[in-house]
Amino acid sequence: MDNSLNLRPVRATNPPAPVEPNSEFTDWIKIVKQSLSGLQFGVVQIVVHGGRIVQIEKTEKLRVDQQIP
Incomplete structure (x- = not known):
């Protein structure tokens, strides 16, 4: 039995319509x-469900490259 994956590119059949700017x-x-x-x-990170923005997530990282005096 061949367990290899048959991977191939997937193309959208219906490209999304351009977004008209509105107040939302x-x-x-x-x-x-x-x-x-x-x-x-x-x-x-912008989270989209059903073609609508439903959430924005922000993750901030603190980089400590130097010693604190």
């Missing part, structure tokens, strides 16, 4: 900008 979209953009403000190291 503009509000999310403001939240993303606020999350990025002052972020030195980390991740800002």
Whole structure:
């Protein structure tokens, strides 16, 4: 029995329609900008369900490269 994986590229059959900016979209953009403000190291992740933004997650990392005096 052949247990190898048969991997091949997957292409979207229906590409998403362009997003028209609206007030809800503009509000999310403001939240993303606020999350990025002052972020030195980390991740800002946008969670989408059903084609809509439902959550923004921010993970900030503190890098300690030098000893604290």
